Amino acid sequence: MKGNTKMKDMNSAETASSPAPDTREVSSLEAATKSSTATEETIHLIVFRLGSEEYGIKIEQVKEVTVTPNVTRMPRTPDFIKGVANIRGDIIAIMNLEERFGITPAPLPLDRNPAVTYTLVIEAREYSIGVIVREVPQSLNLAMTKIDKAPSFLQDINIHENYIEGIAKVNNRLIIVLDMYKILTQDEIKELKG
Template identity: 35%
Template sequence: MAKAMQVIVFKLGNEKYGVEISQVREIIRPAQITRIPNTPDFIEGVINLRGQITTIINLRKRFGLENKPIDNDTRIIVVEHNNSVIGMMVDSVSEVKYLSEREVESLPPIVTSRNESSFLKGVGKLPDGLMVLIDLNKVLREEEISSVAHTSA
């Protein structure tokens, strides 16, 4: 797991998270979100992103954190996942950071044994603390992606 990488650093509450920059398509401000009925709670809805219907997930809800109203710092990190474009709503995006191999560590086994932490990839060491690295391939399970894609198509 310990490989060098560039990450987009974002916050949920007071915690820092990172996602590999190679998985990020763009970062946008929230637009008008249309809710889709009968979808998991963490799915905010869909937006029209330059003519493409894009599913928006709320990472706060996905990670089991308390919801927070959208404000001027809220951003949507747009990623491509299995030929689908998905937006992840976060509290703020702060920087792009390079992490060397020695600054990246796997999660302790006690953390990875919990089912809800399966979308976590590791920990990045920063000068001012730690950052949790997320695995976008696991943030949405395949059945969740396909159910939303079919609903919004």
């Protein structure tokens, strides 16, 4: 009996002598872990090529991606507006961003059909527009920390709003992130609506 009591006393003494974890340390570690997870905000981009460079648009600005239907040329429209097309019952203007930005198209691989293009349908509050791209767009998730703000001198002087949101760095790739709602001037939007 006394032996058992002695064992109990030793166990309780060992327990008492081993330091209890400091609850402040544990809670601050948990808070740091939670805050680092919470601050790691991600962005989902639709990535495509214009010329030999890569561009991206936030997925929430893209309503759909489809093979470009027949485009009907419209008179008295800017050169970069290729015409209008019927996409799922909606007649929308089709824009060529390479022409809009003055980018020389890159040569297509021999196995690619130049007649097949893809259209990203952008739906803004005031208008809908289709953007032609020559290759199948890709989907990409990345951390917001991977996007640097674009220097102001990179902006188009003809457009008052900055449509380049930033430049994403992904491994050895640079992706120019566009805000499609700011690509057109107010005058161009009025022309499209008219």
